[in-house]
Amino acid sequence: MTAFGKQLSVTTTPIPGLVVLDLPVHGDSRGWFKENWQREKMTAAGIDLPDFGPVQNNISFNDAVGTTRGIHAEPWDKYVSVATGRIFGAWVDLREGDTFGAVYTTELDPSKAIFVPRGVGNSYQTLEPDTAYTYLVNDHWSPDATYTFLNLADETAAVAWPIPLDQVEISEKDKNHPRLADVVPMPPKKVLVTGANGQLGRALRAEYGDQPWIEYAGREDLDLTAPDLGTARRWRDYGTIINAAAFTKVDAAETPEGRTAAWAANVTAVAALARIATLNGITLVHVSSDYVFDGAKDGAYGEDDPVSPLGVYGQTKAAGDAVVSVVPRHYIVRTSWVIGDGANFVRTMASLAERGIDPKVVDDQIGRLTFTADIAAAIRRLIDGGAPSGVYNVTGDGEPQSWFEAAREVFRLTGHDPERVSGTSTADYFSAATAPVSPRPRNSVLDLAKTRAWTPTAPTAQRLEGYLTPEA
Known part of the structure; x- marks a missing residue:
């Protein structure tokens, strides 16, 4: 259930740079409205993302409950929010450094968003039918870029998926990603x-x-x-x-x-x-x-x-x-x-x-x-x-x-x-x-x-x- 009337705020996580945003959503009998990305207000609220600089906006639609997308780390920053429905998200730090392997999970609905920094693996599992989420990214996809992946079932990350992985829709490619011990960390810029x-x-x-x-x-x-x-x-x-x-x-x-x-x-x-x-x-x-x-x-x-x-x-x-x-x-x-x-x-x-x-x-x-x-x-x-x-x-x-x-x-x-x-x-x-x-x-x-x-x-x-x- 989407929460209405919250104040714009930010919550830090154990993964450096990964922050969760509570977004004000205004609703009535006709539906609801929110400012999904408002740089000026977010900066004024102390959310340190003024130089994010998105260049592309993507939308992912999932019609079935339990659709699960793999843990992918990309060489760009990503701002993810739900347009309709609800998802469970898991994020794993796959960057070189002391926090490599750190895990954070939470649920997102239209009143919550998350900023995912470069090199942090992100994955999602839909909890309601007809779920759609959007994400802004600050680079264009390139075959020459460096990508890093982690297996959804990795025992070290031990993500507590709400719906067991053997009961959900997962691509064959995501099933074959490496365990954490075999992951090549995302190098720094x-x-x-x-x-x-x-x-x-x-x-x-x-x-x-x-x-x-x-x-x-x-x-x-x-x-x-x-x-x-x-x-x-x-x-x-x-x-x-x-x-x-x-x-x-x-x-x-x-x-x-x-x-x-x-x-x-x-x-x-x-x-x-x-x-x-x-x-x-x-x-x-x-x-x-x-x-x-x-x-x-x-x-x-x-x-x-x-x-x-x-x-x-x-x-x-x-x-x-x-x-x-x-x-x-x-x-x-x-x-x-x-x-x-x-x-x-x-x-x-x-x-x-x-x-x-x-x-x-x-x-x-x-x-x-x-x-x-x-x-x-x-x-x-x-x-x-x-x-x-x-x-x-x-x-x-x-x-x-x-x-x-x-x-x-x-x-x-x-x-x-x-x-x-x-x-x-x-x-x-x-x-x-x-x-x-x-x-x-x-x-x-x-x-x-x-x-x-x-x-x-x-x-x-x-x-x-x-x-x-x-x-x-």
């Missing part, structure tokens, strides 16, 4: 790392490892500016894109050729990824830069400070930030003075020290060194921790310093006299340059208060010592 061969890309590879659900793509594997990027992958299989690809040659960006390349990599490609992420419910991680600021602020830059880039590189990074900010699920990771695996400032200073060269290093730019391993770890913690979308400053921690002071520290840590390093102004350093030079922000210090709530920050001095003496 894929993570795509672009720019995988760069300094940050290599750090992300070290952070995530070679899991089957992690995909690493260099420029030769995936052209982010290609017109067919939208069909280059089955994007609905991806949960996260970490874009570590970028044009970072700040001085070259001031040349005609470099300007074109910088806008292509830092804006056009990012816009293409943003569109893909928005259309497919993907979390987009975008790496930003201190160069979006002019460096004139007295004090550290916060995430909400207005951008004011000085050069072409900074302009393209600021434009990319603006594009990513409209993606429903996004992280803009703003960093500075990046040091990783490959040619960089620290390795250059160490090499000069070893070769007996006494460098002049600018002393009027202030910031913090940031190591790519720490950026990669912070990105993973933001994603895994479910941090709210937005901008996060990720740099080394501790007392800010100039490039000059950082160079002296490199000399000291490598056993050389730091007094061999002398300071100079930015203007004097570039005074003899014959090629275009990008303006640098004098203050690159980023405020870390927001980020500290989600991930520990790394002391720059400690990280620098470990970088230069990895065996210590």
Whole structure:
């Protein structure tokens, strides 16, 4: 019997993400009416499904009591409700993880609905004749998608079917599905790392490892500016894109050729990824830069400070930030003075020290060194921790310093006299340059208060010592 007059509410279950909704149904002698799916009201009621994004609505009709449909797990989310009649439903978590095999059962009538997350097996048994239920799904069926099944009679799940399975209508295919011990779990959605061969890309590879659900793509594997990027992958299989690809040659960006390349990599490609992420419910991680600021602020830059880039590189990074900010699920990771695996400032200073060269290093730019391993770890913690979308400053921690002071520290840590390093102004350093030079922000210090709530920050001095003496 359908219950009338209930308040819209949600009930959680032992299966993460599987929630039961009580729906208000208004009835009289003529019949009844309900709002089956009303995103605004459901969000206001605390039902966390605003990004469900259904693309298809299906209806299943069953004329006989006891019609039973098998335990199928699909690579999309599903919102199920009864239009007429009544069903007994059983759900089994078939995703990789600690809750694999967890079971939940309940009855559904027109006043109850259930949201079934990707990878949770669902099955139904009709309890009244002429039962029809509808389900919204947020992807289209594909023969290339991954599906997982469980036998209805599995002894481990031990579903207490109201009508014994030997007395009901079941398809032959459903009868032959595997027991739980033989089920291949539904893998998590894929993570795509672009720019995988760069300094940050290599750090992300070290952070995530070679899991089957992690995909690493260099420029030769995936052209982010290609017109067919939208069909280059089955994007609905991806949960996260970490874009570590970028044009970072700040001085070259001031040349005609470099300007074109910088806008292509830092804006056009990012816009293409943003569109893909928005259309497919993907979390987009975008790496930003201190160069979006002019460096004139007295004090550290916060995430909400207005951008004011000085050069072409900074302009393209600021434009990319603006594009990513409209993606429903996004992280803009703003960093500075990046040091990783490959040619960089620290390795250059160490090499000069070893070769007996006494460098002049600018002393009027202030910031913090940031190591790519720490950026990669912070990105993973933001994603895994479910941090709210937005901008996060990720740099080394501790007392800010100039490039000059950082160079002296490199000399000291490598056993050389730091007094061999002398300071100079930015203007004097570039005074003899014959090629275009990008303006640098004098203050690159980023405020870390927001980020500290989600991930520990790394002391720059400690990280620098470990970088230069990895065996210590």
